Amino acid sequence: MIKRNLNDLLSFVTVAREGSFTRAAALLGVTQSALSQAISGLEARLEIRLLTRTTRSVSPTAAGERLLQAIGHRFDEIESELDELSALRDKPSGTVRITCGDHVLRSTLLPRLAPLLLAYPDIQLEFDVNYGFRDIVADRFDAGVRLGDTIDKDMIAVPIGPRLRMAAVATPEYFARHAPPKVPQDLTGHRCINLRFPTLGGLYAWEFERRDKHLKVRVTGQVTLNSTPHIVQAALQGLGIAYLPEEEFAPHLEEGRLQRVLEDWCPPFEGYYLYYPHRRQPSPAFSLVVDALRQPPARVRKRS
Incomplete structure (x- = not known):
């Protein structure tokens, strides 16, 4: 029963954050029907509605918002701890999520990170092509790529390209x-x-x-x-x-x-930067990504 409750709570947190059963089901690797049943079962057991559903959107009720604020960060903490456990392994592994624009993905990120992926098959990269200013903390990205003068001052910023015009x-x-x-x-x-x-x-x-x-x-x-x-x-x-x-x-x-x-x-201005929040202990996989983007692709080597 405890395991099922945790699964259903994770389902609720994911739907509430994504605002969509379709996107949440894709992230969780389940069908929309199974996800809907899990949420309905959770609401029935708690005897309170957690989500308001319309034909166009899904949003938490007042009770749902309270539950999301109470438990959402706990799932984030669990996921973070599991990622950090990879530091104890011989080979870096795990998923690194980056939000960026289309051009910098094609011109910089993929060319520099492709050798890294070939050298470390246990590392996965997920790219979100987006031209808006995503909140990488709220949207659970490991890092983002923006022009230098648009990055919040409380972020760590690493230059990954030359000045632009x-x-x-x-x-x-x-x-x-x-x-x-x-x-x-x-x-x-x-x-x-x-x-x-x-x-x-x-x-x-x-x-x-x-x-x-x-x-x-x-x-x-x-x-x-x-x-x-x-x-x-x-x-x-x-x-x-x-x-x-x-x-x-x-x-x-x-x-x-x-x-x-x-x-x-059209004078030159600051180019693209990889930015990410201050961390106590970045995962080995994320550290390798940062190192690969700091230097030319030819210098990326597999660690023995």
Whole structure:
């Protein structure tokens, strides 16, 4: 009975945190039907409703929120202790969860961490591609990747890439039809490809700087997207001017498919950092991930 109660309580905590039976079932490795029955059984035994269910969402009731606050962190502590036990093993193991953007995953994380995975088959990596500002503590990630100037000061931040620059680009054909902008304010007369933040829902205001003068320009256009690879593709289709870190456009700029403007308004800024909360004892697997991202891939070696 005690074992079943713990399983049902873990099911409740997972559903309450995810706000979805579908996502919770996937995390727990059970069917939605089994998960629903577990929650219903728990509510029946406690004789109180813990979750409010609608066709679109799931949220804890007042009683459910109280139970979640009382026991949720205890499951986190158990999981953390189990992870730290891997330090007593000969081979590092366990899952490291990282939230990041699509481009840095392709350009930096996968190339540098692939040799690590090949050398340590007991380590698993889970990546969450997300352009919003995830709370890595609340969402139970081991680490996240962001630009340096957006990281909270209470986090440990490890640089994993060079300084970056923004780039405003469009196809040569677009600029043949429309006079290239000479100053950022000219962008208001152009078709631009907007970026909408998936988490916050707002549109990104394009930021420029020159000689200590800072400008933010609200642009308009026919296309709004919430992922950078699709913004690059829209620019290549001639749908307007796009504005992203220059490395997103690098091969297309080199081969002439895209043309850059306003370059003197785009100074370098802090690049990507791996960030994570202060820990008493990081797991061996997590320490290896940090070490691999601090140095070029060729220097990652399997420990004897």
